[in-house]
Amino acid sequence: MKRRLPTIAIVGATGAVGVEFLSLFEQRQFPVGELRLFASARSAGKSLRFSGRDVPIRELRDDSFKGVDLALFSAGSGISRDHAPLAVREGGLVIDNSSAFRMDEAVPLIVPEINSDELDPYVGLARPGIIANPNCSTIILLVPLNPLRLSFGVSRVVVSTYQAVSGAGANAMRELEDQSRAVLAGQPPCTRVFSEPCAFNLFSHNTAIDPRTGRNVEEQKMIDEARKIWRDPGVQVAPTCIRVPVMRAHAESINVTLKRPAREHEVREAIAAAPGIRLVDDRVANRFPTPLSAAGQDDVLVGRIRPDDTQPHDGSRYLGWSLFVCGDQLRKGAALNAVQIAERCLA
Numbered sequence: 001m002k003r004r005l006p007t008i009a010i011v012g013a014t015g016a017v018g019v020e021f022l023s024l025f026e027q028r029q030f031p032v033g034e035l036r037l038f039a040s041a042r043s044a045g046k047s048l049r050f051s052g053r054d055v056p057i058r059e060l061r062d063d064s065f066k067g068v069d070l071a072l073f074s075a076g077s078g079i080s081r082d083h084a085p086l087a088v089r090e091g092g093l094v095i096d097n098s099s100a101f102r103m104d105e106a107v108p109l110i111v112p113e114i115n116s117d118e119l120d121p122y123v124g125l126a127r128p129g130i131i132a133n134p135n136c137s138t139i140i141l142l143v144p145l146n147p148l149r150l151s152f153g154v155s156r157v158v159v160s161t162y163q164a165v166s167g168a169g170a171n172a173m174r175e176l177e178d179q180s181r182a183v184l185a186g187q188p189p190c191t192r193v194f195s196e197p198c199a200f201n202l203f204s205h206n207t208a209i210d211p212r213t214g215r216n217v218e219e220q221k222m223i224d225e226a227r228k229i230w231r232d233p234g235v236q237v238a239p240t241c242i243r244v245p246v247m248r249a250h251a252e253s254i255n256v257t258l259k260r261p262a263r264e265h266e267v268r269e270a271i272a273a274a275p276g277i278r279l280v281d282d283r284v285a286n287r288f289p290t291p292l293s294a295a296g297q298d299d300v301l302v303g304r305i306r307p308d309d310t311q312p313h314d315g316s317r318y319l320g321w322s323l324f325v326c327g328d329q330l331r332k333g334a335a336l337n338a339v340q341i342a343e344r345c346l347a
């Protein structure tokens with residue numbers, strides 16, 4: 001007997017993340033039955049191309065989820081908070097890209113390369129529920145560090161991010177383009193999405209700062225989510241999150257302290273063998289990961305792997321390691337990670 005293909009809803013289909021779902025579905029031959037695309041009233045009546053046909057975009061409503069098996073949400077936390085429970089009530093499985101449910105104890109927070117075992121209760125769409133996709137910077141940090149954690153343990157991470165403007169959505173991408181044109185034409189840059197000019201500039205991440213801790217929301221997410229995904233409340237994470245004038249793909253400079261010392265070849269072998277990673281580490285040619293080479297790619301690119309001799313070592317085995325990574329935050333940091341979760345749940 002032929003199995004029915006799942007009815008799939010994409011909420012936020014016109015957004016920077018939303019459009020990636022469609023291209024990933026095509027590339028990965030994802031099983032799509034009925035496809036329902038939702039966005040705001042602004043987009044209702046337009047359409048998006050999928051599999052050689054135009055699929056209409058509808059305004060999201062409370063009754064949008066009747067008969068939906070799988071709903072991929074990427075329209076912001078407020079929409080997820082209001083509408084994801086409605087999709088679950090209709091018997092659907094929600095994979096949510098927003099931060100609305102990430103720290104909810106009952107909601108799995110999943111990077112498939114790390115903790116896909118937590119998806120077991122949902123395999124075969126066995127039950128409705130919400131699964132959260134982590135923050136993009138967290139995913140791009142944890143994918144390359146996970147093999148080191150598995151082989152040597154990780155006690156502390158210091159990370160500085162260089163985050164692309166597309167992390168703030170499609171309007172932010174237009175803002176970088178518009179500002180770049182304006183500045184090159186000798187005009188002042190007009191700010192709409194960010195409070196600082198993004199063209200020819202960089203600035204501390206645009207999320208709010210907690211006056212008590214001095215951390216912005218993005219930095220706090222990286223700390224809290226790393227602990228939840230690694231099921232390690234004791235791991236120390238010290239992030240500094242910065243927005244840079246890059247269109248797409250986040251970069252991160254990482255310094256990690258292992259629990260057990262490692263030799264360089266052991267660190268390289270562990271990273272090279274791990275899923276979702278490509279080594280780009282050519283010291284002779286001075287070629288390392290860049291956002292441009294990571295853009296549109298599924299893998300997180302990893303390079304500049306080197307021992308940190310300011311931390312305890314015996315000359316061959318080191319506790320401290322530095323690396324530089326780049327990952328496409330619209331793909332592995334968002335849509336791809338969600339599609340990988342969906343593929344596992346549909347298995």
Ligand SMILES: NC(=O)c1ccc[n+]([C@@H]2O[C@H](COP(=O)([O-])OP(=O)(O)OC[C@H]3O[C@@H](n4cnc5c(N)ncnc54)[C@H](OP(=O)(O)O)[C@@H]3O)[C@@H](O)[C@H]2O)c1
Pocket residue numbers: 011012013014015016017018038039040041042043044060073074075076077079097098099134135136166167168169170171329330333334
């Ligand atoms: N961008 C990233 O790199 C990234 C990474 C990880 C997670 N996320 C998360 O993913 C979500 C979407 O981000 P994005 O970057 O794709 O944002 P975006 O480009 O601004 O897109 C937002 C989407 O939400 C839709 N939307 C807005 N208001 C709506 C409403 N009232 N009802 C229904 N749909 C509505 C928009 O539709 P219209 O086009 O009609 O306005 C658009 O499709 C956010 O929660 C974000 O935190 C983003």
